[in-house]
Amino acid sequence: MSLKRYLVPGFKQFTPGGGSSTLGDLLHFRAAVGAEAAARTLMSDLAELHGIQGVLSVSAPADIPSQGDVVDVVLSLDPTLTDFATIDEPLRAEAYKLEVGERIILTAATEQGLQWASRSFLQLIQSCGDSRALESGTALDWPDYPVRGFLIDTGRRFMAPEFIRDLIRTLNWHKLNTLVIHLNDNEIAKDTGRSWDEAQHGFRLRAESGEFAPLASTDGSYSRQDWDSFEDLAAARGITIIAEIDAPAHSRAFIAQHPELGRNNGNSDMLDLAGDHAVNFMKRLFDEFLPWFRGPVVHFGADEYERGLDEDFKRYFNQMAAHLRSAGKSPMAWGSITTMSGGAGAPAPEGYDRDVLICSWNNGWYGPKEAVADGYRILNTNDEWLYTVPYADYYCGDGLRLEKLWSDWEPHVFGGDEVLDKQHPQLLGSLSACWNDLVLMDYNEHDIFRMVSPTFPMLGQKMWGGTPEVMSFCEFSELTDRMADCPGREFVNSQVAAVGGKD
Known part of the structure; x- marks a missing residue:
């Protein structure tokens, strides 16, 4: 059975290498600069799930010689990540390479990619049971959706x-x-x-x-x-x-x-x-709490408003979207435009602001086909x-x-x-x-x-x-x-x- 089927989610690609690598009760973690946090998280999770302890060295991995029978786990960041050159951003930012051989090597372009590589490594161990014998080979992995x-x-x-x-x-x-x-x-x-x-x-x-x-x-x-x-x-x-x-x-x-x-x-x-009055209140409310929110996207709701108030709703939608962008955030909203207005119409200001990520939550309120035809990026x-x-x-x-x-x-x-x-x-x-x-x-x-x-x-x-x-x-x-x-x-x-x- 393919190793791709032993993980959730499974690898996109796995090339067997022949043989296996058996893990003992101690691993030597070698983290390149920038990969230290991911290594420490992995070590902690490994000890909790499998009782395997780790020793961490931070350096250029190639500069550190192997130490006897202790298996090395190498984590490094490679912004070029040439194995994934044909994959578009932002999917490439989450891609990773996991190699199992004499060393276990986790490589990604970002710390987020290293997180996913480390989850796969932990699940590989879990799939082996008490043997801890990992099949040798190389996995290349990336998501379908960002x-x-x-x-x-x-x-x-x-x-x-x-x-x-x-x-x-x-x-x-x-x-x-x-x-x-x-x-x-x-x-x-x-x-x-x-x-x-x-x-x-x-x-x-x-x-x-x-x-x-x-x-x-x-x-x-x-x-x-x-x-x-x-x-x-x-x-x-x-x-x-x-x-x-x-x-x-x-x-x-x-x-x-x-x-x-x-x-x-x-x-x-x-x-x-x-x-x-209401829109200004909401702008002040968002301004109060936007400094708390570190992510690039903020959701301003905008669903299931009273029918028959189309112009008021559209004006609110557009003002809140523009306000969040002015604060450096990308706006996100529920899809309600079909029900409220019969369609997005012309772009703002006559119609609806198109630079909003739309959650297509109900096919009647605003279905995905209409939303993408109107130019929106959407989530299912x-x-x-x-x-x-x-x-x-x-x-x-x-x-x-x-x-x-x-x-x-x-x-x-x-x-x-x-x-x-x-x-x-x-x-x-x-x-x-x-x-x-x-x-x-x-x-x-x-x-x-x-x-x-x-x-x-x-x-x-x-x-x-x-x-x-x-x-x-x-x-x-x-x-x-x-x-x-x-x-x-x-x-x-x-x-x-x-x-x-x-x-």
């Missing part, structure tokens, strides 16, 4: 900081590189029969003082220190965090504090976009395929339908006749999502993890290299079970799940 990730809704239900950090570690294990954190939202009042004054709502960033300090939810919010811990860990693990502050719908957290911002004299979860976030709403009787109430995903879904598949060409140049990748719509239900982070974590290896495989040839769903499931141990997780391993979801 954005591969997951969205967690913390707006409707606070997620402990420790859980967010465990999500980062879990995404890393399967070479998923993006975590979107949805930071505000509210109860769907029409579904619960409660008034807007009663409806639960959340905003999860905590300013220490000033205009926006009162917005922080009393049932849980993230301090700057919490957020820095997310960003620090994400950077060390090859993950980009995208923060989402959602408006002009889903905005009850803001309207509850400032009723004058809302439609119907504040009896709403939608901002009143007539005039400039299709609700029917990729949404989990814990314990709901709609979408996927107990986790995504893995067997159907295996047989029928790829990142370019959006359902119905909404299918793009594979690796369409405007399709950047895909995000699955967990939405905590049922705010009155009793469940916790452990329940969420049980539902979403089986998704990550499959989506990681699909977005990295597609569905492996001549592999059944059962075989893939057995493989993911063998690769389930992920280094560094603490919170999800220690929490007790709620006994089912209950009112």
Whole structure:
């Protein structure tokens, strides 16, 4: 069986070299300048998962002689990476080469690429069992799509900081590189029969003082220190965090504090976009927290606003996109343009700003074919395929339908006749999502993890290299079970799940 089938995701290319390399209880790590952090992370993970200890030397690897029977693990950065000269950026930035012989050699153009090489090395050891005998050969590996990730809704239900950090570690294990954190939202009042004054709502960033300090939810919010811990860990693990502050719908957290911002004299979860008061509030809100967000992309929401207010919505969309760009961030938004306006029309200012990354979440609100025809770069976030709403009787109430995903879904598949060409140049990748719509239900982070974590290896495989040839769903499931141990997780391993979801 090909070594490509022992990993999740599997290698794109593997050339056997003959023989094997057996690892002992001690390895000598040799990190070139710039690769030290990746080497230290790998050493820590190796000790945790396999009980193998490491000694680190930092130098030009060729300058350090081998030491007897101790296997060398060499990590180095090569910006030229000539083995991948025909691969376009940004995919080339995540490519890596892994050589197994007398030495184990991990080479990549970036630290992120070294992260993925190190995950593959750890999984190779895992696949060997107690023998620790790695088949000799050379792997060349790179992703199909540059954005591969997951969205967690913390707006409707606070997620402990420790859980967010465990999500980062879990995404890393399967070479998923993006975590979107949805930071505000509210109860769907029409579904619960409660008034807007009663409806639960959340905003999860905590300013220490000033205009926006009162917005922080009393049932849980993230301090700057919490957020820095997310960003620090994400950077060390090859993950980009995208923060989402959602408006002009889903905005009850803001309207509850400032009723004058809302439609119907504040009896709403939608901002009143007539005039400039609401948009200026949102600009100031983003300005308050943009210094927290280290990633190049920021999500400004823009979904499911009230129909019939097309011009107000378009003006808001364009102003917020321009505002984020002026602050040095690339804007991202939900696809709602078909429903709101019947199409993007001419470019801004007459039509919609095209320099926005669009999450194509629903084929009716704004399908992928129309979005790419309008010139947008898009992500597949299709609700029917990729949404989990814990314990709901709609979408996927107990986790995504893995067997159907295996047989029928790829990142370019959006359902119905909404299918793009594979690796369409405007399709950047895909995000699955967990939405905590049922705010009155009793469940916790452990329940969420049980539902979403089986998704990550499959989506990681699909977005990295597609569905492996001549592999059944059962075989893939057995493989993911063998690769389930992920280094560094603490919170999800220690929490007790709620006994089912209950009112």
